[in-house]
Amino acid sequence: xxxxxxxxxxxxxxxxxxxxxxxxxxxxxxxxxxxxxxxxxxxxxxxxxxxxxxxxxxxxxxxxxxxxxxxxxxxxxxxxxxxxxxxxxxxxxxxxxxxxxxxxxxxxxxxxxxxxxxxxxxxxxxxxxxxxxxxxxxxxxxxxxxxxxxxxxxxxxxxxxxxxxxxxxxxxxxxxxxxxxxxxxxxxxxxxxxxxxxxxxxxxxxxx
Amino acid sequence: xxxxxxxxxxxxxxxxxxxxxxxxxxxxxxxxxxxxxxxxxxxxxxxxxxxxxxxxxxxxxxxxxxxxxxxxxxxxxxxxxxxxxxxxxxxxxxxxxxxxxxxxxxxxxxxxxxxxxxxxxxxxxxxxxxxxxxxxxxxxxxxxxxxxxxxxxxxxxxxxxxxxxxxxxxxxxxxxxxxxxxxxxxxxxxxxxxxxxxxxxxxxxxxxxxxxxxxxxxxxxxxxxxxxxxxxxxxxxxxxxxxxxxxxxxxxxxxxxxxxxxxxxxxxxxxxxxxxxxxxxxxxxxxxxxxxxxxxxxxxxxxxxxxxxxxxxxxxxxxxxxxxxxxxxxxxxxxxxxxxxxxxxxxxxxxxxxxxxxxxxxxxxxxxxxxxxxxxxxxxxxxxxxxxxxxxxxxxxxxxxxxxxxxxxxxxxxxxxxxxxxxxxxxxxxxxxxxxxxxxxxxxxxxxxxxxxxxxxxxx
Numbered sequence: 027x028x029x030x031x032x033x034x035x036x037x038x039x040x041x042x043x044x045x046x047x048x049x050x051x052x053x054x055x056x057x058x059x060x061x062x063x064x065x066x067x068x069x070x071x072x073x074x075x076x077x078x079x080x081x082x083x084x085x086x087x088x089x090x091x092x093x094x095x096x097x098x099x100x101x102x103x104x105x106x107x108x109x110x111x112x113x114x115x116x117x118x119x120x121x122x123x124x125x126x127x128x129x130x131x132x133x134x135x136x137x138x139x140x141x142x143x144x145x146x147x148x149x150x151x152x153x154x155x156x157x158x159x160x161x162x163x164x165x166x167x168x169x170x171x172x173x174x175x176x177x178x179x180x181x182x183x184x185x186x187x188x189x190x191x192x193x194x195x196x197x198x199x200x201x202x203x204x205x206x207x208x209x210x211x212x213x214x215x216x217x218x219x220x221x222x223x224x225x226x227x228x229x230x231x232x233x234x
Numbered sequence: 235x236x237x238x239x240x241x242x243x244x245x246x247x248x249x250x251x252x253x254x255x256x257x258x259x260x261x262x263x264x265x266x267x268x269x270x271x272x273x274x275x276x277x278x279x280x281x282x283x284x285x286x287x288x289x290x291x292x293x294x295x296x297x298x299x300x301x302x303x304x305x306x307x308x309x310x311x312x313x314x315x316x317x318x319x320x321x322x323x324x325x326x327x328x329x330x331x332x333x334x335x336x337x338x339x340x341x342x343x344x345x346x347x348x349x350x351x352x353x354x355x356x357x358x359x360x361x362x363x364x365x366x367x368x369x370x371x372x373x374x375x376x377x378x379x380x381x382x383x384x385x386x387x388x389x390x391x392x393x394x395x396x397x398x399x400x401x402x403x404x405x406x407x408x409x410x411x412x413x414x415x416x417x418x419x420x421x422x423x424x425x426x427x428x429x430x431x432x433x434x435x436x437x438x439x440x441x442x443x444x445x446x447x448x449x450x451x452x453x454x455x456x457x458x459x460x461x462x463x464x465x466x467x468x469x470x471x472x473x474x475x476x477x478x479x480x481x482x483x484x485x486x487x488x489x490x491x492x493x494x495x496x497x498x499x500x501x502x503x504x505x506x507x508x509x510x511x512x513x514x515x516x517x518x519x520x521x522x523x524x525x526x527x528x529x530x531x532x533x534x535x536x537x538x539x540x541x542x543x544x545x546x547x548x549x550x551x552x553x554x555x556x557x558x559x560x561x562x563x564x565x566x567x568x569x570x571x572x573x574x575x576x577x578x579x580x581x582x583x584x585x586x587x588x589x590x591x592x593x594x595x596x597x598x599x600x601x602x603x604x605x606x607x608x609x610x611x612x613x614x615x616x617x618x619x620x621x622x623x624x625x626x627x628x629x630x631x632x633x634x635x636x637x638x639x640x641x642x643x644x645x646x647x648x649x650x651x652x653x654x655x656x657x658x659x660x661x662x663x664x665x666x667x668x669x670x671x672x673x674x675x676x677x678x679x680x681x682x683x684x685x686x687x688x689x690x691x692x693x694x
Contacts, residue, residue, distance in 0.1 A: 068345060110433065111394035112440060114401035116341075116383075119394065187405055194534065227347045230354040232367050234534035 113185035309684035389642030397429035423449035432647035472496030472606025483543035517609035556582025
């Protein structure tokens with residue numbers, strides 16, 4: 027009986043013992059390679075996905091002699107507003123357009139020209155000032171009209187969420203596809219390989 | 235306070251020399267400051283200290299100060315609900331930038347996975363209350379955080395992210411143990427459809443038909459907005475559900491409606507000038523939050539809490555029985571029986587202690603600003619932006635002007651959002667357990683997280 031009581035006391039003491047010490051020290055800011063998985067990640071699209079996807083598209087496009095190898099560089103419009111987020115992840119689509127535009131401009135080295143329709147009202151105002159004589163003509167001269175585009179790069183982000191309610195596992199599949207559309211004929215002259223990310227995670231049971 | 239005063243004095247440029255000799259102001263007493271900080275250290279631990287709180291709140295607008303203060307003092311454990319309360323209060327006072335930042339911060343935490351979190355594992359512990367965990371809210375509360383963020387995206391004309399937010403809200407409704415309760419949040423399906431339709435006005439092929447159909451499956455009376463309609467009107471009325479504990483060991487989480495029936499029976503919108511010929515548009519109720527809260531069909535943690543309650547009642551039963559038997563045996567004339575009785579009493583006492591140490595209480599912290607009913611109406615957006623909102627009761631119009639009114643969107647897709655009840659509610663997080671709160675705040679890991687939260691708040 028005394029031995030049993032001692033065992034019960036031991037079990038109670040074990041159960042009541044505090045959990046092992048938590049990491050108490052803070053974490054100073056660390057540099058994380060944007061192309062690698064960081065210390066914090068979720069099931070959605072991350073920066074490393076955007077960089078990797080942009081890199082693939084740049085490589086694809088630069089191999090297309092019918093687009094990049096022409097004597098006169100084609101003009102392309104690429105804006106975040108034309109990258110349609112139809113996924114269940116809230117995301118700033120400018121992340122995609124800025125990354126793509128920067129990588130394409132740098133890698134194409136003049137073989138592709140990009141038009142900024144986002145600033146067209148600023149351009150129109152400046153053109154008017156020049157033509158009214160309120161400013162001089164600048165150093166590059168004037169054109170009869172603003173540049174027209176040959177292509178527009180558009181994209182679409184879609185996703186599918188799934189959940190296993192018995193295990194609490196959640197999974198999100200995200201797909202991103204880009205197309206280069208001929209602005210004269212509507213023909214799709216290039217479509218990127220679908221970039222698919224599937225990630226799963228499970229929250230603690232106290233939140234399920 | 236002395237520290238702040240000292241800092242302010244130190245930051246002041248030297249004043250020009252006065253014409254007459256003035257008595258010099260008393261120099262800050264370094265020892266008094268040190269004593270004060272030592273006292274605060276004893277009282278508040280790692281903080282926040284009163285001078286830090288005062289300095290933080292000084293830059294915040296008056297109506298939102300109580301919510302910022304709760305957030306500042308509440309730490310990570312209550313950060314989600316405090317961000318939600320701040321966000322909705324900010325929407326009411328028209329501070330949309332703060333509202334966006336607050337709901338973004340709440341959703342960031344809701345979407346975080348607590349894979350190896352010590353407070354989450356402590357919430358599962360038999361001898362600790364569920365309320366130890368960081369608050370994320372029940373699915374209906376999480377859905378409403380996505381919903382309000384979605385409304386703010388609609389206001390800003392960002393229809394893709396609005397749709398993503400409403401999808402996040404709808405997804406929370408699928409987090410149900412029971413299949414029969416999944417996907418019945420008609421309002422969220424409706425808003426996914428509406429945002430998709432707005433998005434397709436700039437190109438694309440999302441017409442929202444499938445989402446309107448899903449809303450209609452949950453709410454058969456729902457009217458699909460005609461294609462020409464480009465103005466969405468949302469009305470929120472009544473007081474949303476509150477949480478309570480039930481069961482012998484307070485282990486059951488139950489939802490109660492604070493009102494038997496909301497006095498607001500109907501919401502009517504009048505667009506443009508209020509002239510004799512102008513008509514009112516009646517909003518159609520689509521979802522009830524009490525229904526959403528009570529039809530989830532159970533939580534995974536309910537099984538753990540039932541186990542804790544069972545442990546508590548079983549150990550109490552054994553303890554009582556052993557104590558009674560032991561005391562009875564200790565009155566025996568036989569020495570061996572008396573000794574056995576003493577041991578039995580000891581074992582009984584141990585079980586009684588284990589029972590009293592077990593904590594089966596359900597966590598009843600909740601978001602207290604939520605409405606009961608969500609209703610919608612649509613129209614062709616008039617050029618005149620004036621809008622009048624009336625709440626109608628059983629005997630006619632109620633003397634209840636809208637507590638909040640938000641208008642936004644763009645020419646393609648507009649939004650009007652109105653609430654009958656004010657979100658500027660007083661007090662701290664309702665349902666919080668002050669003892670658990672104080673105990674968690676003393677944990678060094680929690681204190682470190684709280685300090686990081688306060689640092690991030692200072693940058694908001």
